[in-house]
Amino acid sequence: MSGSLSFGAAGTARSDRTHTLFAQTTGYLAATAGLFALGAYAGRGLPGGLGVIALVAAIGSLIGMQVTVRRSTPWTVTLLAAFGVLVGLATAPALAAYAGADPRALWQAGGATALFVAGFGAVGYATRRDLAIVARIGFWALLALIVFGLVLVFVDIPDGDLIYSVLGLVIFAGLTMVDFQRLRRSTDLDSAPLLAASIFLDVLNVFLFFTQIFSRND
Template identity: 75%
Template sequence: MNPPYGYQSPVVISRDRTHTLFAQTMGYVALTAGLFALGAYLGRNLTGGVAIISYLASFGCLIGMQFAVRRSTQLTVGLLCGFGVLIGLAIAPTLSYYAATDPQALWQAGGATALFIAGFGAAGYATRRDLTVVARISFWALVGLIIFGIVLIFVNIPNGALIYSVLGLVIFAGLTMVDFQRLRRTKDVRSAPLLAASIFLDILNVFLFFLQIVSRSSR
């Protein structure tokens, strides 16, 4: 018996939604990256105090997105755009420093980040294994890494910065896989801006970890 005219299999519908969500999310990631670059350029001469304020404001945008996502897609996207510009302003002094002292490190870190995200993102998107346990472990490991970073401010540990960066890459390998699996499993297209923000944070943190590693190796 043939299906009625216009009938679509639920599998086909689900697959279409997944492709739509993937396209929208990666489009938002690209938009955020562009606005980040704009913010970094505009803030290249900012002082550290303004950068800290921009950093705090950027996370205010992320918190606002959590509340706006169910109410207004336009507001959520607007907050995502604000986050991109503000985090660019916050990171601008760091990028300006490396651009002046070791510009090659920026390109090397960028290339390593692209390969890292492509590899672990593809692995997370393709795997059928539930990564919930990986998400839980990565979250608590990230909390531990933050505490370790605070300790490094006050205690001089040999190669502490290198250890911090390597551990960070391990943790964000897990988080990147988890975020890309969420991208495949989520069906609500309204979640695209939140997923984009999470993936962009993965990319940014991985880039900063690689930047620190590469700059140390070139000294």
């Protein structure tokens, strides 16, 4: 009897930690999205060169979070906030160009992104099958996509930008499911900022892929 009670108490504690992690992660995610919007607005007239510097600094913030996550939660959260602003500054020139050419594409991309992330996120959160293999395939596929993107800079491939965007959406469908499964399975509250950063990157990349597709169709 006592063993059953202990097992039940442990299960309840795990469930509580999972719910707390979900709440913290979504809170960090919302704050990061807000800071991204602030950075994108502030950097709408930013020269492309400074945007690259902001992107490098954002990557540095992510690396710094990996170091501080086990040492200082306040520092990790601070780096997450910096990451949000810096990514906003880095993508501001591209978003401003899309807005100037066709503002409707941004709204269409935003709606499609919300449905995409909600759908694949729900699948990843609900599935009980281990998605570790999807994570490994997604990692290598993402590296291959980056190489393909570099090829497109130098080689004119018919509909290359559309192919790039569709492949990107396929890859991030898998990565989104993986991240939401991690969110359900983890009970490590310290990982909330890192999970928020990972999910935010999923959302941002999906949004940019959809923006490119909808802009192309007009």
